[in-house]
Amino acid sequence: MRHLMNPLDFSVEELDRLFDLANRIEADPAKYAHACDGKKLATCFYEPSTRTRLSFEAAMLNLGGQVLGFSDAGSSSAAKGESVSDTIRIISCYADICAMRHPKEGAPMVAAERSGIPVINAGDGGHQHPTQTLTDLLTIRSLKGRLGGFTIGLCGDLKFGRTVHSLINALVRYSDIRFIFISPEELKVPDYITDMLTEKDIPYEEVIRLEDCMPNLDLLYMTRVQKERFFNEEDYVRLKDFYILDKAKLSAAKKEMLVLHPLPRVNEISVEVDDDPRAVYFKQAQYGVYVRMALILTLLGIER
Amino acid sequence: MLNVGKIEEGFVLDHIEAGKSLAIYHHLKLDKLDCTVAIIKNARSNKMGKKDILKVECDINTLNLDILAFIDHNITVNVIKDGEIVDKKELVLPREIHNVIKCKNPRCITSIEQELPHIFVLADEEKEIYRCKYCEEKAGNSSTW
Numbered sequence: 001m002r003h004l005m006n007p008l009d010f011s012v013e014e015l016d017r018l019f020d021l022a023n024r025i026e027a028d029p030a031k032y033a034h035a036c037d038g039k040k041l042a043t044c045f046y047e048p049s050t051r052t053r054l055s056f057e058a059a060m061l062n063l064g065g066q067v068l069g070f071s072d073a074g075s076s077s078a079a080k081g082e083s084v085s086d087t088i089r090i091i092s093c094y095a096d097i098c099a100m101r102h103p104k105e106g107a108p109m110v111a112a113e114r115s116g117i118p119v120i121n122a123g124d125g126g127h128q129h130p131t132q133t134l135t136d137l138l139t140i141r142s143l144k145g146r147l148g149g150f151t152i153g154l155c156g157d158l159k160f161g162r163t164v165h166s167l168i169n170a171l172v173r174y175s176d177i178r179f180i181f182i183s184p185e186e187l188k189v190p191d192y193i194t195d196m197l198t199e200k201d202i203p204y205e206e207v208i209r210l211e212d213c214m215p216n217l218d219l220l221y222m223t224r225v226q227k228e229r230f231f232n233e234e235d236y237v238r239l240k241d242f243y244i245l246d247k248a249k250l251s252a253a254k255k256e257m258l259v260l261h262p263l264p265r266v267n268e269i270s271v272e273v274d275d276d277p278r279a280v281y282f283k284q285a286q287y288g289v290y291v292r293m294a295l296i297l298t299l300l301g302i303e304r
Numbered sequence: 305m306l307n308v309g310k311i312e313e314g315f316v317l318d319h320i321e322a323g324k325s326l327a328i329y330h331h332l333k334l335d336k337l338d339c340t341v342a343i344i345k346n347a348r349s350n351k352m353g354k355k356d357i358l359k360v361e362c363d364i365n366t367l368n369l370d371i372l373a374f375i376d377h378n379i380t381v382n383v384i385k386d387g388e389i390v391d392k393k394e395l396v397l398p399r400e401i402h403n404v405i406k407c408k409n410p411r412c413i414t415s416i417e418q419e420l421p422h423i424f425v426l427a428d429e430e431k432e433i434y435r436c437k438y439c440e441e442k443a444g445n446s447s448t449w
Binding site for chain 2: 083084085102103104105106107109110124125126127
């Protein structure tokens with residue numbers, strides 16, 4: 001039985017097959033509308049995450065399956081002290097596949113070890129959020145036509161951003177990728193990532209201002225710069241505008257550059273950018289549903 | 305000079321860093337075995353200045369020595385049969401270590417679910433880095449129980 005705990009659990013070839021399936025679903029959703037008839041997805045969310053949970057539920061409903069579950073630990077038996085291991089054994093009796101989010105790192109892996117059904121890690125603390133990475137990869141592959149052969153700028157909080165670290169680790173498996181890290185000094189990408197890039201001989205650059213690299217980018221992955229990450233208010237006020245994407249900054253970008261964002265955005269992308277054809281973050285959310293549909297079908301062994 | 309007699313069958317763990325023998329005694333769970341054990345502390349050593357030695361009289365198939373490599377791969381493991389050294393075991397880093405290193409990450413699931421084993425997996429053999437199976441936290445020098 002296969003689970004998904006980490007974006008690197010699938011080989012590049014397996015990911016290609018998964019993304020091909022997601023693209024076939026995108027092209028002809030009606031063909032898959034009954035693929036999971038009679039199957040149930042349990043969404044076990046020990047902490048609230050509306051978009052991820054709804055994306056999983058939409059994916060299963062689109063496949064003709066049904067969903068059950070809980071959306072915070074307070075309404076589950078965890079409030080009575082039940083362990084993750086016991087909960088998953090019970091859930092295995094009720095459902096065919098489970099998506100689990102938990103504030104503690106590694107909880108979905110504990111579940112996978114004891115589970116009788118496939119478990120998908122839907123986010124475990126600051127550790128992994130593999131379906132976000134799969135969503136990012138599918139969006140890039142679908143809209144660029146390839147994974148590789150581009151310069152990607154990652155902008156914002158690169159120190160604590162889980163989605164950024166996962167995406168970098170996933171992208172280094174493809175060829176001819178150049179990274180540009182755009183962040184304030186306080187939120188630079190961790191050394192273990194730049195060390196890994198140096199070791200693999202993958203080119204990267206670190207810049208402070210978004211304007212400094214905009215014309216060179218084929219992709220721009222935006223994340224939020226949170227005020228509480230700064231040591232003092234003065235630095236935050238001085239730097240925050242460097243990381244807000246607006247029409248003026250976007251005007252320096254290539255015509256075919258794509259802007260991605262894991263969402264929710266707060267103010268790091270001005271709403272005036274939303275109508276620009278390069279802004280694909282809402283399409284990205286749609287690809288998130290397709291990739292979860294493909295993942296459910298793959299893990300259930302319905303379609304590979 | 306202290307004299308400890310020969311053993312017929314078992315292991316002599318030599319060149320243990322001085323002061324570490326008792327920790328090894330516990331990691332090998334020798335306290336739970338009904339066998340003769342000699343713990344020699346601060347023995348004179350030409351190579352190390354001083355060292356610890358453990359002599360364990362037991363069936364050579366009963367003891368799992370994998371953990372020794374993690375603790376100190378410079379330990380010499382002499383296998384004794386019929387009172388003679390029949391083999392010198394080379395220590396190989398174990399792929400997984402169970403309940404020897406405690407995960408110190410307060411965000412790890414093992415911090416709230418007490419019955420879970422603390423499992424560390426060899427993530428980088430060259431750099432001898434172990435990571436928690438669940439949260440991937442790196443094992444530090446002070447992580448052993």
